[in-house]
Amino acid sequence: MKAQKNSKFSETLLLQGHIIDSLTFSKVLDRIMERGGRFSIDEIHVGQRKNERSRALLQVGAGTQGRLDELLKELRNLGAEVLEKEDVRLAPAPKDGVFPEGFYATTNLETWVRLKGRWVRVRTEQMDAGIRVNRARSSAETVRFGGVKRGDLFVIGHHGVKVVPLERPRDAALFEFMTSDASTEKPKTVFIRQIADAIRQTRRQSPPGKVLVVAGPAVVHTGAHKDLAWLIERGFVQVLFAGNALAAHDLEADLFGTSLGLSLTSGAVTHGGHEHHLRAINLIRRVGSIREAVKRRKVRGGIMAACVRKKIPFVLAGSIRDDGPLPEVLTDVLEAQRAMRRELEGVQVAIMLATTLHSVAVGNLLPARVRTICVDMNPSSVTKLSDRGTWQSIGLVTDVGYFLRQLREDLTR
Amino acid sequence: MPRVLMCPPSHYAIRYEINPWMKITHTVNPAAARRQWDALSSLLRRLGVSVTLIPQRKGSPDMVFTANAGIARGRTFIPSHFRYRERQAESAAFTRFFKRKGYRVVDAAKGLYFEGEGDLLSYRDMLWGGFRYRSELSAHEKVSAALGKRLVSLELAQPRFYHLDTCFFPLDERTILYYPGAFDAYGRRVIRRFAENPVAVGKADAHRFACNAYRVGRKVVLNEVSRALKRRLHALGYQAAETPTSEFVKAGGSVKCLLLKL
Numbered sequence: 083m084k085a086q087k088n089s090k091f092s093e094t095l096l097l098q099g100h101i102i103d104s105l106t107f108s109k110v111l112d113r114i115m116e117r118g119g120r121f122s123i124d125e126i127h128v129g130q131r132k133n134e135r136s137r138a139l140l141q142v143g144a145g146t147q148g149r150l151d152e153l154l155k156e157l158r159n160l161g162a163e164v165l166e167k168e169d170v171r172l173a174p175a176p177k178d179g180v181f182p183e184g185f186y187a188t189t190n191l192e193t194w195v196r197l198k199g200r201w202v203r204v205r206t207e208q209m210d211a212g213i214r215v216n217r218a219r220s221s222a223e224t225v226r227f228g229g230v231k232r233g234d235l236f237v238i239g240h241h242g243v244k245v246v247p248l249e250r251p252r253d254a255a256l257f258e259f260m261t262s263d264a265s266t267e268k269p270k271t272v273f274i275r276q277i278a279d280a281i282r283q284t285r286r287q288s289p290p291g292k293v294l295v296v297a298g299p300a301v302v303h304t305g306a307h308k309d310l311a312w313l314i315e316r317g318f319v320q321v322l323f324a325g326n327a328l329a330a331h332d333l334e335a336d337l338f339g340t341s342l343g344l345s346l347t348s349g350a351v352t353h354g355g356h357e358h359h360l361r362a363i364n365l366i367r368r369v370g371s372i373r374e375a376v377k378r379r380k381v382r383g384g385i386m387a388a389c390v391r392k393k394i395p396f397v398l399a400g401s402i403r404d405d406g407p408l409p410e411v412l413t414d415v416l417e418a419q420r421a422m423r424r425e426l427e428g429v430q431v432a433i434m435l436a437t438t439l440h441s442v443a444v445g446n447l448l449p450a451r452v453r454t455i456c457v458d459m460n461p462s463s464v465t466k467l468s469d470r471g472t473w474q475s476i477g478l479v480t481d482v483g484y485f486l487r488q489l490r491e492d493l494t495r
Numbered sequence: 496m497p498r499v500l501m502c503p504p505s506h507y508a509i510r511y512e513i514n515p516w517m518k519i520t521h522t523v524n525p526a527a528a529r530r531q532w533d534a535l536s537s538l539l540r541r542l543g544v545s546v547t548l549i550p551q552r553k554g555s556p557d558m559v560f561t562a563n564a565g566i567a568r569g570r571t572f573i574p575s576h577f578r579y580r581e582r583q584a585e586s587a588a589f590t591r592f593f594k595r596k597g598y599r600v601v602d603a604a605k606g607l608y609f610e611g612e613g614d615l616l617s618y619r620d621m622l623w624g625g626f627r628y629r630s631e632l633s634a635h636e637k638v639s640a641a642l643g644k645r646l647v648s649l650e651l652a653q654p655r656f657y658h659l660d661t662c663f664f665p666l667d668e669r670t671i672l673y674y675p676g677a678f679d680a681y682g683r684r685v686i687r688r689f690a691e692n693p694v695a696v697g698k699a700d701a702h703r704f705a706c707n708a709y710r711v712g713r714k715v716v717l718n719e720v721s722r723a724l725k726r727r728l729h730a731l732g733y734q735a736a737e738t739p740t741s742e743f744v745k746a747g748g749s750v751k752c753l754l755l756k757l
Contacts, residue, residue: 099632099635099639099646099648100639100645100648103685103689104648104649104681104685108681132620161631161633161636161648
């Protein structure tokens with residue numbers, strides 16, 4: 083039996099009575115298919131004796147609410163009962179920063195809630211959040227712990243909540259075999275070329291989709307900061323998320339030609355090199371900000387300079403082991419989270435480069451429809467992202483230096 | 496002795512249009528209607544049918560079509576719930592009548608459209624329910640469950656044949672007369688599968704309400720029909736007892752619509 087549960091708009095129908103003898107059951111299924119709808123049979127019981135009635139429970143779906151309503155009207159005439167779906171259940175937050183007991187924890191998928199009998203789309207899908215409902219406005223949005231205010235109404239339980247699974251893209255491109263399998267065996271060059279195509283495609287849309295890069299300091303250690311800077315300069319990156327270290331080593335590389343004290347050209351340990359990143363941080367702190375340092379031409383090259391020149395927003399989030407930190411680093415994690423969320427508007431491709439925790443943190447904020455590519459030398463880093471729920475990501479186990487060089491080459495073509 | 500309920504046409508007229516037959520401009524001749532009705536009831540009585548009468552309510556011109564009152568089985572009456580407001584007042588009058596006669600009233604189709612024997616007919620041990628224009632399929636499910644009978648549903652496909660009894664006539668334990676044009680492919684398949692001897696009636700006869708008939712013994716009481724159909728009935732061992740119902744056809748009803756089996 084043809085089954086398709088993944089229609090955006092669907093209802094549960096109950097069909098009972100002498101539906102087999104009267105061909106009502108076949109007619110209902112035929113009608114659904116003739117009208118371009120979809121169905122799946124959840125349950126069927128066929129009466130065994132003459133007077134015994136049969137019973138079938140099916141999910142019926144259509145591409146739009148209008149089409150579904152029309153179809154349901156017809157099926158109702160054939161005796162099908164639409165099982166009333168319940169509205170969401172709500173409970174007030176007991177205090178600031180605390181969800182009510184049994185709150186619905188979100189996924190990163192498109193989510194709808196039923197309010198007063200109508201399906202309402204939840205704004206800003208992100209995982210690990212609650213759904214706050216504004217009854218007066220009939221609206222719903224995801225909210226994380228930090229945004230919870232005492233008395234806000236949140237969805238509890240699963241009643242009246244509908245999650246729309248991702249539909250696989252039709253084109254036989256990269257994301258068709260969306261998988262988080264982190265394998266060193268994947269044909270990397272082919273993969274990287276497809277990533278380049280995906281970026282180009284995203285930029286060609288109207289309005290153009292944004293590409294987000296989340297980068298760890300290894301980008302600089304491998305000497306690939308120049309390639310990333312090139313991508314930024316050429317308009318292939320619209321948002322950058324990183325930590326203190328990436329910025330510090332990127333600035334160190336520009337100011338001293340080293341990364342963590344090692345010469346980026348010869349690989350040799352340079353005299354006093356271990357202090358270079360501290361001196362770089364100190365210089366920026368003296369000038370006041372990275373932006374100011376670039377403006378005053380104290381810093382001329384590298385990733386951060388490219389961002390400032392191209393006016394690419396960057397969010398630097400701090401951690402407890404940071405030196406400095408640099409003036410732009412947000413040390414309040416909740417503030418950093420909010421800043422990142424603000425910049426995610428319009429992002430369609432996210433590239434996570436050699437960073438584990440930062441990738442997971444960003445992955446948690448992303449709606450599932452954002453195409454996510456995770457590049458790391460360490461397979462466990464790549465799988466970690468998918469294990470934490472960002473299952474829509476594609477993992478690529480490789481050296482980030484090689485990846486960026488290859489990507490630059492593909493984007494040059 | 497077979498028993499039926501009839502309603503003399505003291506207020507019969509066409510005051511509204513709720514099926515394609517009805518045209519307000521196509522006025523009824525009350526005297527002719529009365530003559531046709533009298534002829535039908537006396538024919539039935541002559542054939543040995545006991546005719547019980549219910550007086551017509553003033554504001555209910557269609558009340559003469561007693562078949563739509565509900566379903567009477569033994570001492571139980573299941574009342575109709577008319578789809579159109581124009582006929583809804585009839586229900587109370589019929590229910591009151593049956594209550595007064597000592598029937599147990601079971602409102603099996605509560606909340607659903609159900610137009611009685613107009614859409615629900617017996618054949619052997621099963622009930623056939625027509626739906627779409629007047630009755631709802633779910634109503635038939637409820638009624639058949641209340642009567643403990645198996646139900647076969649037929650979707651009506653032509654507005655001119657808005658009730659099952661306008662296009663489907665279980666003649667006896669073997670034969671069903673039906674007009675194929677009134678059903679869709681599913682319905683035709685179901686009829687051919689469950690009727691031992693399905694007999695298709697032609698378009699012209701169907702439009703003369705040939706299927707809106709009533710059988711008493713070897714006689715089939717119906718409106719005037721074609722010679723071919725009469726011959727067909729003869730071959731089946733029956734004799735057509737024609738009685739004109741043209742004044743009632745104007746409102747979309749004929750012999751069967753004018754009586755309810757008791």
